[in-house]
Amino acid sequence: MKFLIKTQKDMEAVAANYIKDLLDETEIWVTPQGYSGLVLVDTKDPKAEEKFFEIPEIERVIPILFEVPATLDAIVSVAEEIAKHIREEETFAVKTKRRGKHEFSSIDVNITLGGKIRELTNATVDLSFPDKTVLVEIIGERAYISIAGKEEWKKFTPEKINARKLFKKVTIVQMPYWGDYKACKNFGEKIGRAVQAFEVKELIIAPKEKMNAYELMEFIKGIRTGQESRYQIQKEAYPWKVEKVPISVWDLYQVIRDKRRSKRLLIITDPKGNTIPEVKENLAKDLYYAKEVVIFIGSREGIPRGLFKYADYVLDLAPYMTFATEHGIPAVLIALWTIYEEELRKKGTKGE
Incomplete structure (x- = not known):
């Protein structure tokens, strides 16, 4: 044969x-x-x-x-x-x-x-x-x-729930990286690729105080470069239309004021917070019912502690470990997707 x-x-x-x-x-x-x-x-x-x-x-x-x-x-x-x-x-x-x-x-x-x-x-x-x-x-x-017969390994099957069901309602609030111009741009590229890869609802670049304009400029240039490189790959790889993630700049304290007033689900990532298993059940339900999930991620230093009291959850994603700046977005989104998917399967829904 x-x-x-x-x-x-x-x-x-x-x-x-x-x-x-x-x-x-x-x-x-x-x-x-x-x-x-x-x-x-x-x-x-x-x-x-x-x-x-x-x-x-x-x-x-x-x-x-x-x-x-x-x-x-x-x-x-x-x-x-x-x-x-x-x-x-x-x-x-x-x-x-x-x-x-x-x-x-x-x-x-x-x-x-x-x-x-x-x-x-x-x-x-x-x-x-x-x-x-x-x-x-x-x-x-x-x-x-x-x-x-049916393929054993396949990207898209009826049994898999589309992760976009969660990510399309997630807004990432990212503190910018500052310091050496080259480092600012490099970190920006990694963050730009990450937000575009997960196709989140929006990325808000949120300084907590006055910062050097040129350092911020390099960081934003990097984000644009990283986003564009990932977007071009997605256009070739996906059988559906892909949109670029909207990106804006906003003061960190004003973001939390606005999102809190509009009753969005607010999540801060910080080593001082609760582990996911400790809050898993309530968090899964809140993710399911939330119209928008707003996630705050630090850079070089964490989110200011004064904002913790406004958050619905402060999460420690990996106890006794501190993530590098560029790992924050993938780490938190994959963690949240895992428990969100469990909630969808419990409810017998595909998350439509």
């Missing part, structure tokens, strides 16, 4: 050598037609697929059920055989990876082959979470076709 093995780029030869050691009566083609990350294996070993999983360099094993010339007619000609593996009550999708030059596109294969399979089986097409996936791997002049 033939298998198409996928690896990280430049790990093909390593995987191939381990395959040679594990399997008898085996032919191996490394980087077929020069395409990296691929190994073609033809073996008579009945336990080959099981043995492949002993090799950590192998990322995916695709058993080849049909091999045909890389033409649209030839690929569609095996539709009847493919249809025997898909029941009417199942959902399916066709996914094509095309390598080389052809007179058709990957989308042409998906539409034409998918339409024929639907006609033969009366099964429903589901491009997001299909029960069966018809994989068409085209390498030059040959097309290798396989049928896979």
Whole structure:
């Protein structure tokens, strides 16, 4: 039987050598037609697929059920055989990876082959979470076709709750970093990447007192640079539209006055506070019902103690440890998401 093995780029030869050691009566083609990350294996070993999983360099094993010339007619000609593996009550999708030059596109294969399979089986097409996936791997002049079940590892599944349910109502109030200009900019970049990565509602840069304008300028420049770099990655990675996080500057004491008056949930991170397990139950409920969650994070020095009395929670995220400035945002958001998700599952909601 033939298998198409996928690896990280430049790990093909390593995987191939381990395959040679594990399997008898085996032919191996490394980087077929020069395409990296691929190994073609033809073996008579009945336990080959099981043995492949002993090799950590192998990322995916695709058993080849049909091999045909890389033409649209030839690929569609095996539709009847493919249809025997898909029941009417199942959902399916066709996914094509095309390598080389052809007179058709990957989308042409998906539409034409998918339409024929639907006609033969009366099964429903589901491009997001299909029960069966018809994989068409085209390498030059040959097309290798396989049928896979549900993916074991997948970014987006119905079982996962979207973390944006919490983060879209979170405002981060970050004290600016001050001192050396270069350090100010470097810390700003890290904070800019963090707020954009979590796609929070807003970032407020909040000095607690008069500070050097040029140090603040470098800090803000860094935030802009970090945010932009993360935003560009998100635009490429996500199948939905991504917005840039709004960023503003406001005096720290005025922020807490305004947010307190508007009855928002106020959280301050500080080593003098309570640990999350101590307040977990009430905090989870408050996070669930809050219209806005405002989180105050220090920089070089903590949030002034005089503000603690206005906070709903003062949280010590890791007792006997002090976080670096750039770690504050990821640490608190991941901690809060963990308990918020538990609350959503208790209520049987996806947080809509």
